[in-house]
Amino acid sequence: MSMQAVIEEKLSQQIxxxxxxxINESDxxxxxxxxxxxxKVVIVADSFDGKPLIARHRMINEVLAEELQNKIHALAxxxxxxxxxxxxxxxxxxxxxxxxxK
Amino acid sequence: MDALERIDDIVKKNPVVIFMKGTPTMPQCGFSSRAAQALMECGKEFAHVNVLTDPEIMENLPKYQNWPTFPQIYINGELVGGCDITLEMYQKGDLQKAVGEAVQ
Structure with missing residues (x-):
């Protein structure tokens, strides 16, 4: 599965x-x-309501922890x-x- | 002093600090560049650490506040976030306010 598909699937299932x-901006x-x-990830979710940005970003960082460790170089x-x-x-x-x- | 203690020391001694790739005047990454630019626009002094020239900090910073990416911006010892959060705060005027209050 492509990295893009992995990110999509994990975020869809967990958020x-x-x-x-x-969006793959590698080019x-x-x-x-x-x-x-x-x-780049643009994401709209009910669960973000009332949460500060840092908490929302932490939710996503957690879902993609494995990918962020060494597979993805940048994630907007x-x-x-x-x-x-x-x-x-x-x-x-x-x-x-x-x-x-790097 | 180990790397995490060094990081903690830098964060606590500087009211505003950015850990970035490159320097505010010679950024080496688009995200670091934008975040540093937003801080400069606030018109107050801030500290910076170039993680590219300090591999020990680069390796250990993600563990410090469990935040996996660079840049990282700290105000009054608290993690504000990375580039996207810093920019969004800047656009709302919240960054200028926070920096202004931190740096007298």
Missing amino acids: HPAHLQV NHNVPPGSESHF LHTYAPDEWQETGQAPDSPPCHGGG
Whole structure:
């Protein structure tokens, strides 16, 4: 299974999002073509309601702990409760690479 | 002093500190760059640690507050989060407020 599919599956099963986008942004970075190193996650879930951002990010970091340990180089996280998502409707762009490698 | 004690010491001695890849003026990673930029925009002094030149800190920082990624931003000894949280706080004006209160 691709890393993208693994991330999608784990987050779907454990966070039960109302909306989930997992975007492979590796091509924007200094890695070989076809890499699965840099991802952006846009996720909307009821369980984020009333929780500070750091708590939401910790929930996701926990679900993806194994992947974050050495498989994924970068993970941009944009987390929304359903009413916040209705207000904004889109996540900000990720930064361009600065070529620092690991 | 072991690495975790060094990290703790840095976090406690500096009201605002970012652990990043590169430096605020020569960032080596887009996420570190954006987070450092947001801190600079707050207009107060802050400390930085370049994890790329300190492998011991790079290896141990994820364990310190159980946070797996870089950069990490601490204000008044508390983990604020990484790039995405720092930027979102900046856009809401919360980062400027927190930094302003921490650095007199």
